[in-house]
Amino acid sequence: MSMIEAERQLDLDALRATINRKLEHYLPEPSCTPSPLAEAMRYTITAGGKRLRPLVLCAAHRASGGIPDENFWRAAAAVEYLHTFSLVHDDLPCMDDDDLRRGLPTAHKKFGEGMAVLAGDALAVLAFELLGETGNCDVVIEMAQAIGARGMIAGQVGDLAAEGCEVSLAAVQQIHRCKTAALFRGCARGGGLLAGVDDQRLEALTVYGEQLGTAFQIVDDLLDLEGDTEQMGKRAGADLRRGKATYPGASSPDRARADAREAARAARQALEAFEDRVALLALVDLAVAREA
């Protein structure tokens, strides 16, 4: 590892530690909410994770000249709550039916299906409470559009519908755009909006977020195919067994690797207008060169 790589690493690790503290801080106390609900919310949030979406928000905010205040951290926690909400619901038996997530039993395995539905709901609502508290309604709208019926949720619908079907690469790309890239894009734009970025740079962050999300999801599909259950903390080969539409499945592993590299390149290229782009660049590396 070069000196620069080591410094970037340290920086992201420090950011991630702050994000983890904030994620715990904003959870409801068991004293003011029913304890199984509070426990289920805490369980899903503290189970780990790369915290990539709040990191994207942080890096975009910094690149746009933002100085993190408490409202900023509320938004950073909110985007991870939104991501976790989607994982908890996607893991349900009536959806992907997964029993392992981040190396632990999924929420419905641990707390029952009803509580998993409600814990997911409560995380989404908490996210919007925190986004409202930032006082920036544009960020509320941005995140709602990112995860809503034209964004992440549409992607999950497409994912379910494609199960067991012969699906074109174009269809997989459309699913990925909704399922994954929409929230990455929302995080990149949200960081910019919170820093009051100008329209031109907001557009650059839009491209960055979309391309980063695209690269991330292609690599995710490749890892499911080639990765290791223990290292990933979720079952390898699950997509294949379930007949899921995947990027390598609809093209080839070689094509998938090439397209992930190309998306990563496009994400990096979008950043030329930003002087302080070290963290944004480091996240591209993190999204593509990972083993979990």
Next chain:
Amino acid sequence: MSMIEAERQLDLDALRATINRKLEHYLPEPSCTPSPLAEAMRYTITAGGKRLRPLVLCAAHRASGGIPDENFWRAAAAVEYLHTFSLVHDDLPCMDDDDLRRGLPTAHKKFGEGMAVLAGDALAVLAFELLGETGNCDVVIEMAQAIGARGMIAGQVGDLAAEGCEVSLAAVQQIHRCKTAALFRGCARGGGLLAGVDDQRLEALTVYGEQLGTAFQIVDDLLDLEGDTEQMGKRAGADLRRGKATYPGASSPDRARADAREAARAARQALEAFEDRVALLALVDLAVAREA
């Protein structure tokens, strides 16, 4: 029916017709969201309902001197989307397991469980998108708190936990406060906030909403005990069969009727500071003197 009653009725009917138009208007077009998702969202929203929560928002807004603009209607639609989101998830097999709602098959019966979870999610997210679009972050926060882990969702957790248990009247009252009164309170306060009401009147609307919600839920429990499946559009006696904690069950039907009347009286009394309180008063009558 007296002249005044007839006029009130007409007024609420006209309001309800506008609300129904707006509820359809803000739904996603099948052209820009996967069609089964758009269809499931539309199905649950157009299945009918008294639209009591948006009516409370409207009446509180009017009493506070507000003039309805498009942002106001966005909020009115949002609170009904939030209510419907909760019904769709509560009806799921892993929760209340209901197969009939508003005289029609429940969402999961019609579209499958996975789609019902996602349609509920999408309605909640759409609600927060519209609330964000009002440009009033206080209303975003208000509604998130009303339905979140200390509000409506906490009530549903309490409801599930109390199934088949011997439950005190105090415990039932606490469940009702969260499950139902929190959103009514949020609607009353939300209407006031959107009209820029002063603190004293906001406090009066808080009491009104809580008491109205309390009266409404006690009557709901009585109707489940004594009502008619066809008239209600959901199965009568379902609470009893499922061993649910109900107000008459934890006290007696007579006590329940007396407490509903007392809550209605308290709701009316809270309105003394408002000159234009006709609609708010009419909603109290509607909440207690109903057969469905």
